[in-house]
Amino acid sequence: MSKPLEIMNLHKRFGGLVAVKDVSFKLQPGEVVGLLGPNGSGKTTVLNMISGALPCDGGTVRIGGTDITMMKPHKVAKHGVARTFQLVRPLPTLSVAENVQLSLAFGKKRHWGREARALAEEKLAFVGLEGRGDERVGNLTYIDQKRMEMARALASEPDLLLLDEWLAGLNPSELRIGIDLVQNLQGQGMTVLLVEHIMEAVRALCSRCIVMSAGEKIAEGPSAEVLQEPAVIKAYLGDDHA
Amino acid sequence: MLEHVVNGLVLGGTYALVAMGLTIQYGIARIMNLGFGDMIIAACFATYVLFTTFAINPLVALLILVPAGYVVSDLIYRILMKPLVARAPDEGALEVDSILVTFGLLFVIQGVLLALFGGGYASYSFLNTPVNVLGTVVAGNRLLALVLSLAIGGAMVVILFRTRWGMVLRAVALAPKSAPLFGIDTDRAARTAFAIGGAMAATGGVVLSMFQTFTATAGVVFTMKALIVVILGGKGSVPGAIVAGLLLGLVETFVAAYVDPGLTLAAVYAVFLVLLLVRPNGLFGKA
Amino acid sequence: MNMKTLHGFALAGVAVVLLACAPLLISDYWTGVLLGMTGYVTLATAWALFSGPTRYISLATVAFFGVGAYTVAVLNEVMPYPLVLLCAAGIGMIMALMVGLSTLRLAGVYFVIFTFGLAELVRQTVSWWEVNVTYTMGRYIFLPFEGRHIYWQLLALAVVTFLISWAIGRSRFGLALKALGDDETVAAHAGVDVTRIKLLLFVISSTIITLVGAIQAPRWTYIEPSIVFNPTVSFMTLIMALLGGAMRLWGPLVGAVPLFLLFEWLSVSFPDHFSIILGLLFILIVFVMPNGVLAKIDDLRKGGRT
Numbered sequence: 001m002s003k004p005l006e007i008m009n010l011h012k013r014f015g016g017l018v019a020v021k022d023v024s025f026k027l028q029p030g031e032v033v034g035l036l037g038p039n040g041s042g043k044t045t046v047l048n049m050i051s052g053a054l055p056c057d058g059g060t061v062r063i064g065g066t067d068i069t070m071m072k073p074h075k076v077a078k079h080g081v082a083r084t085f086q087l088v089r090p091l092p093t094l095s096v097a098e099n100v101q102l103s104l105a106f107g108k109k110r111h112w113g114r115e116a117r118a119l120a121e122e123k124l125a126f127v128g129l130e131g132r133g134d135e136r137v138g139n140l141t142y143i144d145q146k147r148m149e150m151a152r153a154l155a156s157e158p159d160l161l162l163l164d165e166w167l168a169g170l171n172p173s174e175l176r177i178g179i180d181l182v183q184n185l186q187g188q189g190m191t192v193l194l195v196e197h198i199m200e201a202v203r204a205l206c207s208r209c210i211v212m213s214a215g216e217k218i219a220e221g222p223s224a225e226v227l228q229e230p231a232v233i234k235a236y237l238g239d240d241h242a
Numbered sequence: 243m244l245e246h247v248v249n250g251l252v253l254g255g256t257y258a259l260v261a262m263g264l265t266i267q268y269g270i271a272r273i274m275n276l277g278f279g280d281m282i283i284a285a286c287f288a289t290y291v292l293f294t295t296f297a298i299n300p301l302v303a304l305l306i307l308v309p310a311g312y313v314v315s316d317l318i319y320r321i322l323m324k325p326l327v328a329r330a331p332d333e334g335a336l337e338v339d340s341i342l343v344t345f346g347l348l349f350v351i352q353g354v355l356l357a358l359f360g361g362g363y364a365s366y367s368f369l370n371t372p373v374n375v376l377g378t379v380v381a382g383n384r385l386l387a388l389v390l391s392l393a394i395g396g397a398m399v400v401i402l403f404r405t406r407w408g409m410v411l412r413a414v415a416l417a418p419k420s421a422p423l424f425g426i427d428t429d430r431a432a433r434t435a436f437a438i439g440g441a442m443a444a445t446g447g448v449v450l451s452m453f454q455t456f457t458a459t460a461g462v463v464f465t466m467k468a469l470i471v472v473i474l475g476g477k478g479s480v481p482g483a484i485v486a487g488l489l490l491g492l493v494e495t496f497v498a499a500y501v502d503p504g505l506t507l508a509a510v511y512a513v514f515l516v517l518l519l520v521r522p523n524g525l526f527g528k529a
Numbered sequence: 530m531n532m533k534t535l536h537g538f539a540l541a542g543v544a545v546v547l548l549a550c551a552p553l554l555i556s557d558y559w560t561g562v563l564l565g566m567t568g569y570v571t572l573a574t575a576w577a578l579f580s581g582p583t584r585y586i587s588l589a590t591v592a593f594f595g596v597g598a599y600t601v602a603v604l605n606e607v608m609p610y611p612l613v614l615l616c617a618a619g620i621g622m623i624m625a626l627m628v629g630l631s632t633l634r635l636a637g638v639y640f641v642i643f644t645f646g647l648a649e650l651v652r653q654t655v656s657w658w659e660v661n662v663t664y665t666m667g668r669y670i671f672l673p674f675e676g677r678h679i680y681w682q683l684l685a686l687a688v689v690t691f692l693i694s695w696a697i698g699r700s701r702f703g704l705a706l707k708a709l710g711d712d713e714t715v716a717a718h719a720g721v722d723v724t725r726i727k728l729l730l731f732v733i734s735s736t737i738i739t740l741v742g743a744i745q746a747p748r749w750t751y752i753e754p755s756i757v758f759n760p761t762v763s764f765m766t767l768i769m770a771l772l773g774g775a776m777r778l779w780g781p782l783v784g785a786v787p788l789f790l791l792f793e794w795l796s797v798s799f800p801d802h803f804s805i806i807l808g809l810l811f812i813l814i815v816f817v818m819p820n821g822v823l824a825k826i827d828d829l830r831k832g833g834r835t
Contacts, residue, residue, distance in 0.1 A: 274638060274641075276645060322812065325816065334584075334637070337637075337638055338584055338586065338637075339815060339819065341586060341638075341641055342586070342767075342771070342811075342815045343812055343815050343816075345588070345764070345767070345811070346808045346809070346811035346812040346815065347808065347812065348808070349764060349804045349805070349807055349808030349811065350804075350805050350808035350809055350812075351808075352804060352808075353802060353803070353804035353805030353806075353807070353808060354805060356801075356804065357801050357802060357805065462645070462646065462649055462760065463646070463649055465645070465646075466642075466645060466646035466649065469642045469645070469646075470642075470646075473639070473642065502657065502661065504653065504656065504657035504660070504661070505653075505654075505657055507646075507649065507650050507653050507654075508650060508653065508654050508657075511646065511650050514643070515631055518631055518632065518635060518639060518643075519631060
């Protein structure tokens with residue numbers, strides 16, 4: 001059910017600053033790939049361009065052969081790309097279930113009414129929030145809000161899931177839960193692009209990694225190898241450690 | 243032609259002046275003040291009363307009304323705005339609340355003015371002597387208005403960009419969340435900014451009343467024009483407000499002279515629309 | 530449809546029938562009061578349809594209301610009445626589309642500012658047009674309507690407005706509206722075409738408001754811009770919707786009924802201080818119950834339980 005993601009020569013400028021420079025990579029269906037790099041290296045900008053939040057200045061984004069490059073976010077969502085946000089963004093006037101039903105109603109297919117409610121419960125159960133659909137989002141703990149956001153993303157039945165530092169800010173036991181969840185997704189064959197700083201999670205989840213620095217892709221390959229490359233260590237830790 | 247340029251600059255100078263007040267209120271105190279124009283009109287009527295009843299020269303009235311505008315706005319901030327700022331979870335909520343409360347304020351001020359002065363046009367004659375400027379004749383009061391606008395506006399720019407105090411206010415405008423980390427009292431800065439805005443509305447009112455007729459219900463139009471100038475210039479940008487204010491004054495005067503005086507507001511709106519479509523962040527705003 | 534909704538419908542149906550029969554039993558004066566009240570209930574409900582969930586505060590109610598009334602004044606002698614109403618609705622719709630298309634892509638504050646001056650702009654433009662192009666200032670409306678005829682039309686419009694509001698609240702668009710009121714970015718990434726939904730709702734809401742103006746127009750007999758573009762209409766609509774709660778179906782109704790009666794009394798007893806009292810009352814509402822009286826009651830109930 002998943003589709004491949006193909007990014008060619010993606011480019012973005014902010015005024016005089018080149019935030020993303022000629023970045024290309026591919027994700028095969030069912031792959032979980034890490035997008036790494038120090039702060040300000042352009043990872044989130046890439047994510048925003050894929051999801052349509054930012055228009056790109058050049059290059060193409062294709063999902064399963066469809067060009068989605070300059071599409072608005074809601075169109076991108078309908079083409080099977082879902083995302084979470086760096087800081088969780090629950091919709092406070094909606095209940096937990098309604099947050100999820102929103103994506104069900106406006107995602108790839110249109111689910112509404114009793115069927116949608118049942119599907120929402122299903123998604124909530126998957127992320128570990130069974131039976132909590134009627135609660136107010138504001139009453140959820142941080143990890144539960146993150147779970148809810150994951151359920152909301154999955155509810156649009158995506159072919160590609162973009163996780164923007166989804167595991168950040170979790171304590172060690174919560175982190176374990178989070179990693180298990182993404183592994184479950186992987187088991188279902190979901191394609192996932194993961195922007196992440198937590199190396200433990202990257203090693204556990206990603207078969208492959210792409211590393212960016214100052215807007216450029218500096219390395220790509222199997223996680224274990226890429227994380228050893230001098231250029232990557234230098235980008236993260238500075239010249240002294242290379 | 244030249245006559246219209248001069249008149250346009252006079253009008254534009256006043257717009258720039260009042261818009262500076264509004265942009266300071268909105269940019270620094272984060273209050274979208276829909277009652278701003280009514281404060282201007284209140285100052286117009288106050289000048290009118292001082293002049294016609296007590297024979298006080300508008301220039302002297304300035305010395306009374308500008309501090310009064312400061313104090314009144316300071317009180318409005320303490321009583322009405324502070325609780326809203328305290329309860330607002332984010333900037334958007336404060337914006338909505340401040341819009342609603344100042345919309346109510348608009349009706350209160352307008353109601354008071356209507357009760358006191360009725361709904362008719364008011365004006366007084368002050369320094370209505372013709373002066374020759376570059377070959378065209380301009381009324382003395384208009385010339386004085388322009389000079390006052392430029393002097394007071396210029397003084398404001400110097401204060402904001404050359405003094406420590408101005409730097410504090412600008413810091414709050416740019417980074418309201420991090421300003422407290424540098425020991426800046428944001429609450430006080432916001433209150434001061436709101437009060438300065440009020441003082442500038444009073445200034446604008448006094449200046450405006452010297453050469454224009456006004457009614458108790460004209461506040462909405464002034465708020466609207468000031469808002470358009472603020473947006474045209476970019477939220478919180480003082481130089482932007484000056485350029486945009488002058489521009490708007492010129493557009494209005496030329497439309498009134500060459501098209502039809504009844505269409506000035508339509509022209510102002512047209513400028514606003516074009517700007518919204520082309521540069522939503524203002525002439526001097528950041529993308 | 531479950532039992533509760535059915536009961537609700539039955540109850541509302543009975544209420545509407547009773548209200549429709551009322552003019553046959555009460556005096557003309559009270560029919561007039563009922564008429565005005567129904568007009569404001571419809572205005573407030575239509576206003577809340579868009580501005581409630583999205584939090585895009587429209588201050589342009591009277592711009593649409595006045596355009597509706599003026600259309601009737603201009604066209605009532607030229608074409609049959611139903612066609613006049615249709616024209617009014619069409620003009621309101623086009624105006625809403627123009628306003629919406631130019632401002633709804635942007636942040637909410639631009640929309641508020643734009644609508645703030647819109648009534649004044651339309652009033653001045655209409656005045657200019659009448660003076661310079663048609664050489665008339667003020668127009669007469671000769672339609673064979675009594676108060677109760679206008680009241681019945683308004684009641685029908687109110688019922689339609691409630692049905693629309695109810696249907697939207699239950700549909701996925703209702704959910705999308707609430708979502709985009711919370712966070713437009715999240716709503717967009719969930720697949721909601723944010724601009725389109727805002728535009729659609731604004732057009733529906735504005736068209737209803739235009740029709741209220743059109744239907745009420747014959748009440749005046751004589752119309753000129755300063756009468757039908759009175760900013761108090763925008764203000765009263767806003768305050769009623771807020772008092773009852775703009776996020777709820779019945780909120781605007783709960784706010785409109787008592788406030789309308791209060792305003793009737795105030796405008797007779799304190800004609801000179803009307804807008805001062807109105808302004809103070811409004812500020813009080815924003816301070817004490819920003820989410821409306823229904824939400825306040827809910828809070829109190831919950832507070833009582835725990």
